[in-house]
Amino acid sequence: MNDVPDTQIYGAVYKVSVQTDTKGAVVVAYTRDPETGRIGRSWLRLDPAGADYIRRRLGSQ
Template sequence: MNDVPDVEITGTVYKMTFQTDRDGAVLVAYTKDDGGRIGRSWIRLDLAAVDYMQRRLSER
């Protein structure tokens, strides 16, 4: 099984929010591509991903 999705989203994040809840966290990212088109993505992070991010941030 290939974990690489058929859809690829590219762009530069110019604004984002990070919200937590009992299921983990949601990252909402607003992006602008090379053509100036704006997109918005919701990315659900499970508790393992939140733990990983916290560990990585505490290393800095």
């Protein structure tokens, strides 16, 4: 998978939101860089199988 660039997110995630739709789910994670205080936002699109996995994991907690 050489066509996929590596991306690094610095800082701890301090807020996460999940939105579901007919295509699965989108996870949005907000981070704050500990050195600069800069806030970053990352999106992850989960397919239906991934969204079902997350639902099962959250339901078993």
